[in-house]
Amino acid sequence: MFATSEIELDQSALAQNLKFIRSIIGNDVRLSSVVKGNAYGHGIFEFVPMAEAQGVDHFSVFSADEALEVTNISLNKSSVMIMGYVGPDELEWAVLNDVEFFVFEMGRLKQAYEIAKKFDTRARIHIEFETGLHRTGFSKSELNQLVSFIQDKKDYFEVLGDCTHYAGAESIANYLRIKNQIKKFNKMDRWIRNQGITPKFKHTACSAAAISYPKSRMDMVRIGILQYGFWPSKETFIDCIKHSESREDPLRRVIKWKSRVMAVKEVDTGEFIGYGTTFMATENMKIATVPVGYSHGYSRSLSNQGRVLIHGKRLAVVGIVNMNLLIVDVSECPEAAPGDEVVLIGEQGDVAVSVASFSELSDQLNYELLTRLPRNIPRTVVKN
Numbered sequence: 001m002f003a004t005s006e007i008e009l010d011q012s013a014l015a016q017n018l019k020f021i022r023s024i025i026g027n028d029v030r031l032s033s034v035v036k037g038n039a040y041g042h043g044i045f046e047f048v049p050m051a052e053a054q055g056v057d058h059f060s061v062f063s064a065d066e067a068l069e070v071t072n073i074s075l076n077k078s079s080v081m082i083m084g085y086v087g088p089d090e091l092e093w094a095v096l097n098d099v100e101f102f103v104f105e106m107g108r109l110k111q112a113y114e115i116a117k118k119f120d121t122r123a124r125i126h127i128e129f130e131t132g133l134h135r136t137g138f139s140k141s142e143l144n145q146l147v148s149f150i151q152d153k154k155d156y157f158e159v160l161g162d163c164t165h166y167a168g169a170e171s172i173a174n175y176l177r178i179k180n181q182i183k184k185f186n187k188m189d190r191w192i193r194n195q196g197i198t199p200k201f202k203h204t205a206c207s208a209a210a211i212s213y214p215k216s217r218m219d220m221v222r223i224g225i226l227q228y229g230f231w232p233s234k235e236t237f238i239d240c241i242k243h244s245e246s247r248e249d250p251l252r253r254v255i256k257w258k259s260r261v262m263a264v265k266e267v268d269t270g271e272f273i274g275y276g277t278t279f280m281a282t283e284n285m286k287i288a289t290v291p292v293g294y295s296h297g298y299s300r301s302l303s304n305q306g307r308v309l310i311h312g313k314r315l316a317v318v319g320i321v322n323m324n325l326l327i328v329d330v331s332e333c334p335e336a337a338p339g340d341e342v343v344l345i346g347e348q349g350d351v352a353v354s355v356a357s358f359s360e361l362s363d364q365l366n367y368e369l370l371t372r373l374p375r376n377i378p379r380t381v382v383k384n
């Protein structure tokens, strides 16, 4: 394989994560697997069949291009739901292919109606409410207009759901805001039901909400980061395990992103390593270069911060992450030699490394780094 790094996706890790998620949400709540951002960098083409093999039959994406990828690879004719952007030319494709989509303003609803009418079919919609995120969604003042439009054109819509999204359920700092959103959502949901509109699925929860706010689970949850084996935040992790007997992490990383040592080198005390002066050797050191840099998706913000695994040891990235390579302090791992496996994300032996699992780096970096993994890194599915 011609590549400086590769990605392995672990089928059994995914099975374990889904089992854990189902144990949390119970049997009556539907699971929608969120695969936007190229399945959080895992690769839609590899990940969707893996999830389908575990019984997942509903996928959520951000935009129509991603929905097209899911429908192209899906073996089981799973449902696909677009939560964000659908271009004017794409809406017709979505309607004609039974792709579900959020509606959050009258414009899209009207367009969907025009298309459904033209082809004498039904648009499969999820009504999104504005409950406090202040991003997209119908506000209370628009509900009258929304409801009468749908009532009027009943034959052209299948109202599959009503939904909202929370403003940071992974942080306790947002507790009151989230509680208010749940209340507001339920009120709006009751109101449209009283008007005779009966969405099949009420759904509001992302990973963090599903863990920390049981009332947010409703009829369906939209789970992204958890299924891949990462926590939305440390707070969410602690919130989850404080109720369980075992303090062990119930999740396993599905992804293993690995490369190899390119070269090793000795550096004397007092020398600077890499470009500039960000890292000085304060003792005699041994370093290893790894042919992965920011152009391959290893964020420059991990300069002097990142950790990688070599021979089952967690080792520090030293100096600035370059375009095509990074440098690791292997002083504690004197056996390191060219060709040795380097794990950038995932497990090696008994140790695991994720991006935000060390220092005070933002948890958001997990999301960002994963989704920026280039599409051209070869991906294979394994069973460990």
Ligand SMILES: *Cc1c(COP(=O)(O)O)cnc(C)c1O
Pocket: 034, 036, 083, 165, 205, 206, 207, 208, 222, 223, 224, 225, 226, 232
């Ligand atoms: C991304 C996203 C999710 C999933 O979020 P996770 O934190 O990865 O579980 C759910 N709902 C919406 C609207 C999203 O955009």
